[in-house]
Structure formats: structure tokens, C-alpha cells
Amino acid sequence: MIEAVGLHKVYRLKGREVRALDGVDLRVEQGEVYGVVGQSGAGKSTLLRCVNLLERPTSGTVTVDGTELTALRGPRLRAARRGIGMVHQHFALLSSRTVAGNVAFPLEVAGMARAERRRRVGELLELVGLSDKARAYPAQLSGGQKQRVGIARALASNPTVLLSDEATSALDPATTESILDLLRGLNRELGLTILLITHEMDVIKRVCDSAAILTGGAVEESGRVIDLIGRPGSLLARSLFPLPATDHPDAVHITYTRSYDEPLMSELTRRYDVDVNVLGGAIEEVSGHAVGRLAVQVSGDRRADALAWLNGKGLLVEAAR
Numbered sequence: 146m147i148e149a150v151g152l153h154k155v156y157r158l159k160g161r162e163v164r165a166l167d168g169v170d171l172r173v174e175q176g177e178v179y180g181v182v183g184q185s186g187a188g189k190s191t192l193l194r195c196v197n198l199l200e201r202p203t204s205g206t207v208t209v210d211g212t213e214l215t216a217l218r219g220p221r222l223r224a225a226r227r228g229i230g231m232v233h234q235h236f237a238l239l240s241s242r243t244v245a246g247n248v249a250f251p252l253e254v255a256g257m258a259r260a261e262r263r264r265r266v267g268e269l270l271e272l273v274g275l276s277d278k279a280r281a282y283p284a285q286l287s288g289g290q291k292q293r294v295g296i297a298r299a300l301a302s303n304p305t306v307l308l309s310d311e312a313t314s315a316l317d318p319a320t321t322e323s324i325l326d327l328l329r330g331l332n333r334e335l336g337l338t339i340l341l342i343t344h345e346m347d348v349i350k351r352v353c354d355s356a357a358i359l360t361g362g363a364v365e366e367s368g369r370v371i372d373l374i375g376r377p378g379s380l381l382a383r384s385l386f387p388l389p390a391t392d393h394p395d396a397v398h399i400t401y402t403r404s405y406d407e408p409l410m411s412e413l414t415r416r417y418d419v420d421v422n423v424l425g426g427a428i429e430e431v432s433g434h435a436v437g438r439l440a441v442q443v444s445g446d447r448r449a450d451a452l453a454w455l456n457g458k459g460l461l462v463e464a465a466r
């Protein structure tokens with residue numbers, strides 16, 4: 146579990162103050178995948194660096210698995226940080242070391258005996274599907290393979306928490322998918338808690354149980370992804386499922402937060418004798434639910450009854466403007 150309370154980080158640059166974090170509260174439950182999205186400069190990297198105390202927040206507390214990291218310094222902080230693994234956007238591998246050598250590095254630093262190290266490295270490479278690349282050098286690997294090495298290295302000290310700093314931003318879509326599948330698998334198999342930062346909404350859709358939107362150093366919206374999508378006016382829902390702009394007076398936005406067996410739209414036209422015209426949208430699988438948003442034009446004398454019926458079915462119906 147990760148809990149950040151009242152995090153502030155102020156940088157001072159040539160007499161000027163930059164408020165990179167401005168009172169962030171964040172709670173990541175044990176065993177969940179939590180995504181933080183935000184535009185460039187929103188404070189995502191700063192947040193991640195403050196969570197593992199690579200940088201000390203100006204004020205506020207960070208607690209990981211019951212230990213308040215912000216209260217620790219020196220060797221006790223270093224020991225506590227072994228419970229937190231970190232994956233980087235640009236992999237940060239040592240080019241002069243083999244794959245096995247890179248994964249072994251944190252174990253050598255921790256003083257693990259050679260035989261035990263070899264065993265552990267073998268285990269880790271198998272976990273990330275790279276057993277056959279142990280002797281290769283980073284330059285001989287694809288981006289996705291490099292990131293697998295980065296993940297294996299991050300897991301070397303058996304952390305309970307993994308922080309991911311834009312782990313898939315440098316990868317193509319197919320490789321991104323395989324790395325996200327790997328992270329999801331590790332989360333499920335090892336019960337690993339994962340906090341990731343990203344600017345890609347697709348990452349939130351594919352792997353996150355919960356998410357927060359960070360804007361100007363503050364959390365604008367946070368919660369379980371499926372709950373946020375069904376919340377009226379949700380910023381996350383709008384970002385995950387953007388809809389075309391329309392000024393048609395009969396247009397509404399309809400949000401689905403679960404799958405329906407019955408063909409709702411055809412039943413709507415039959416029951417209420419309305420015309421339904423889909424203007425755009427998407428329904429996709431998120432956290433195992435078929436969810437999404439549609440922009441729909443509904444017209445006819447019984448339009449209000451038709452919309453109330455949709456509402457009664459558990460769909461969120463909002464004016465399109």
C-alpha cells in the first residue's frame with residue numbers, strides 16, 4: 146500500500162519558485178495497478194521521485210506498506226527503499242554488462258553471494274521471458290526486451306511495490322501491449338502493487354484498476370477507473386472516451402459502465418418510437434467490463450421518456466453540451 150498525504154514539492158530556480166507538487170493526496174491499495182495521468186509538466190515524475198524518496202518532498206508524508214519513508218534517513222531509508230522497484234522510460238541499462246549482469250547488479254550491491262545471485266537472476270529472467278538472452282548485451286536487444294530487463298532488475302530485491310516512469314512511452318503499440326501484459330501478469334502473480342505514470346490514456350484503459358489525473362501539481366480527480374467513468378462530468382471519462390463535438394439540440398452523451406445482453410438501442414426505438422442516430426463513440430473492455438461512451442441523437446415526441454428509460458437501465462445520460 147502506498148499513501149501520500151499533503152505532498153508539496155517546491156523547486157527554487159534563480160530566485161523563482163516552481164510548485165511541482167501542490168498538496169497531493171494519493172492512496173494506492175495493496176495489489177492494485179494505479180495510474181497517474183497528466184500533461185507534460187503536471188508533476189508526474191516529481192510525484193514518483195517523491196514516493197520513493199529519490200527526492201525529499203518539501204512537506205507531506207509518504208508511507209509504503211506501513212513504513213513512513215519521509216520519517217527515515219540514511220541506512221534505514223535505503224533499506225526501506227529496497228521494497229520499492231523502479232522501471233524507467235529509457236531503460237537505464239548498463240551497456241557494458243550483459244542482460245544477466247544488469248539484473249545481477251542490485252544483488253551485487255546488496256552483497257548477495259554468487260551462487261544465490263545466479264539462481265535469482267535465472268528466476269527473474271524466466272519471469273520476464275528472457276531466459277535465452279542472459280548473455281546478450283543491451284545493444285543487441287529490442288526496446289521491448291530492454292524494458293523486460295529493466296523490469297527484471299527492478300524486481301531483483303523482491304519489492305512489494307513497483308513504480309513505473311512512462312515504461313512504455315518509448316515503445317511501439319504492439320510492444321507496449323506486451324509490456325503492459327507483463328506488468329499486469331506480475332501484479333496478479335506476485336500481488337505486486339504498481340504505481341505508474343503515463344501520458345497515454347490507453348495505458349489506463351488496459352491495465353489500471355484506479356487512476357488519478359494530475360494537473361498543475363494537484364490531483365484533479367481520482368478513484369477506481371470503472372467508478373470514475375460512470376461519474377457525471379468525469380474528466381477521466383472524457384479523456385478515455387473522447388466524443389465528437391456537436392451542437393445538435395437532441396444530442397446526448399450516454400455512458401456504459403457494464404455489458405448489456407439486450408440490444409438497448411433497438412429496444413429504445415421500438416418502445417418509444419424515437420429515432421436514434423449514433424454520432425460517435427466507443428465501447429471497450431476496461432477492467433473486465435464493457436464500458437464506453439456514445440454521442441447519440443435521440444429525437445421524437447417521447448424523447449424524454451426514452452432517455453429516462455435508459456437512465457433506469459443504469460446508463461448515465463448527459464446533455465451533449
Ligand SMILES: Nc1ncnc2c1ncn2[C@@H]1O[C@H](COP(=O)(O)OP(=O)(O)OP(=O)(O)O)[C@@H](O)[C@H]1O
Pocket residue numbers: 156157158163164165183184185186187188189190191192344
Ligand atoms: N529539478 C528540478 N528543478 C526545477 N524545476 C523542476 C525540476 N524538476 C521538475 N521541475 C519542474 O516541476 C514541474 C513538474 O515537472 P515534472 O517533470 O514532474 O512533470 P511531468 O508531469 O513528469 O512532465 P513530463 O511528462 O514532461 O515528464 C515542471 O514545471 C518542471 O519544470
